[in-house]
Amino acid sequence: LGTDDRAILDRLDQILEEESTRHTFKLKEGEAVFFANKRVLHARTGFDAGSDRTLFRVRYHADLGRAARGGLMRWLRGLFVEGERMPAPKPDRIELLKEQAAAHPEDVALLRKLAKELAGRGDFTGAEEWNARALKLAPEDHDMLLLSSCLKWEAADHGGAQEALRTLAQHHPFLFPKRQDAVKPTVLRLRGFKNIKYVLRGGVGRYAPRLQGGHFSVTHFLDKRHFNVVSANVFDEAAPWPEGKPLPDVVLNCVACADRMKDSLKALEGFLKAHPDLPVINHPANVLKTSREENYRRLGAIEGVVFPNTVRLEAGSADAALAAIKAGGFTYPLILRPTETHTGVDVAKVEDEAGVHRYFESAQPDRAYYIIQFHDLRDSAGRYRKSRTFCIDGTYYPVASLVHDDWNVHSGDRYAVMADDDASQAAERDYLANFTDWLGAENIKRLHQARDLMELEFFGVDFCKLPDGRLFIFECNAAMRHNYDHAGAFPYTEPYLxxxxxAFDAMLKARTGAMAHDWVRLNQRAQGL
Structure with missing residues (x-):
């Protein structure tokens, strides 16, 4: 294969590994899933060697076109063993809702329910039609504005999607829980809506709104059994705290990307100036200092730390890039990427000036980009390594240590090499179990210096240890997702996750007071929870 052929295949690999294009689920006992083999790319993750889980695969050859013409239910009857009874089909919920909506065309709740049901099943065109009808009757409705943004994004109307989020933030700057427990402490979760997207993603046959970009996820951090959670929604202006409402016990800023979320972060910074006594986790003013370019300036100055030369390019053109490459003292190969992304999307290693021109042929002129010096960090076996640690309330916790045969290493890449490689899994086990010794005293000091410069209560560091013992930092910010996506295939990681x-839960409890949580436990015990 030539260089261009490999680049195409590498790009295909990147697309297939993007979480936005994947639906992952775990079958329960007795469940089955059908794939149209020529229409759906599918796979499964591995089992633990000691697992008693058994999975059966059955091939059924069918003419799906003929099946569709003859009726899907009739075709499904052919899958039942003779003597078994095919369950009677239930009335279709969509058709029932449409009949009711036709009879009550001004019932907003009914129209909203129908739009959500259509979107949940993947009929985005139908959902847009009914959601638009509902919004004409109730243009400030939270759920319908959110769904409108999702549907417009799916239809590639990105401007319309952003405008829907702007309207949502204006009319719903704060979302309070329907039932607020007076015993529980209150967490104010900060979210920014400018330059992010809500998309429709979900499991098998069901779609739901999911926020993507610019934030860290609290799914495995914030236990709502212990807290009242109020959400603050900001576009580029922050509303004042509602009069008469008690102030929260702690502010949790989930806005994490200094490049993508600058306007929202500045607005949130202004909001917090009115409440200087509130404890804040990840103050927006400190998050604003964590762009890649600023991290190169700050972290690269730590003795014994290598942070690759990074320059921000405001205009997405080859001529501007070539001028910046020359002025910045870069050498080929180098990396080009949009400033606001934290995945492998639209990231490329370019080998020469011709590669720069090719990259910017498809670039957006109004989009900002980074030029980053590439370092060839292959080990003696020709593999690339990247480790991750999270810093929570001043303490570092090991998360993962990956091995891959490509330079652009992400969490999903662990299957390419590590799934069947005992040595790389043993190396990751060693990293997780002996984190401090694995790093060494000098690198621990360097991470502590980085922690003091970051001034954040939560952030992640992606790095590798160089052969001479120094620390090479790829990335350092709060825009890293804590998840258990791969714990099933690599169960030894779960205790560390x-x-x-x-640790994050303990940090929240420390900020809201141990006494408050003692009351929560006593109250739950009294209720038999």
Whole structure:
């Protein structure tokens, strides 16, 4: 294969590994899933060697076109063993809702329910039609504005999607829980809506709104059994705290990307100036200092730390890039990427000036980009390594240590090499179990210096240890997702992921007071919870 052929295949690999294009689920006992083999790319993750889980695969050859013409239910009857009874089909919920909506065309709740049901089943065109009808009757409705943004994004109307989020933030700057427990402490979760997207993603046959970009997820961090959670929604202006409402016990800023979320972060910074006594986790003013370019300036100055030369390019053109490459003293190969992304999307290693021109042929002129010096960090076996640690309330916790045969290493890449490689799994086990010794005293000091410069209560560091013992930092910010996506295939990682979740929970409890949580436990015990 030539260089261009490999680049195409590498790009295909990147697309297939993007979480936005994947639906992942775990079958329960007795469940089955059908794939149209020529229409759906599908796979499964591995089992633990000691697992008693058994999975059966059955091939059924069918003419799906003929099946569709003859009726899907009739075709499904052919899958039942003779003597078994095919369950009677239930009335279709969509058709029932449409009949009711036709009879009550001004019932907003009914129209909203129908639009959500259509969107949940993947009929985005139908959902847009009914959601638009509902919005004409109730243009400030929270759920319909959110769904409108999702549907417009799916239809590639990105401007319309952003405008829907702007309207949502204006009319719903704060979302309070329907039932607020007076015993529980209150967490104010900050969210920014400018330059992010809500998309429709979900499990098998069901779609739901999911926020993507610019934030860290609290799914495995924030246990709503212990807290009242109020959400603050900001576009580029922050509303004042509602009069008469008690102030929260702690502010949790989930806005994490200094490049993508600058306007929202500045607005949130202004909001917090009115409440200087509130404890804040990840103050927006400190998050604003964590762009890649600023991290190169700050972290690259730590003795014994290598942070690759990074320059921000405001205009997405080859001529501007070539001028910046020359002025910045870069050498080929180098990396080009949009400033606001934290995945492998639209990231490329270019080998020469011709590669720069090719990259910017498809670039957006109004989009900002980074030029980053590439360092060839292959080990003696020709593989690339990247480790991750989370810093929570001043303490570092090991998360993962990956091995890959490509330079652009992300969490999903662990299957390419590590799934069947005992040595790389043993190396990751060693990293997780002996984190401090694995790093060494000098690198621990360097991470502590980085922690003091970051001034954040939560952030992640992606790095590798160089052969001479120094620390090479790829990335350092709060825009890193804590998840258990791969714990099933690599079960030895789960206890360490649990420690991360527990540490974050302990940080929240420390900010809201131990006495408050004693009351929560006593109250739940009294209710038999």
């Amino acid at each position: 649990d420690k991360v979740s527990s």
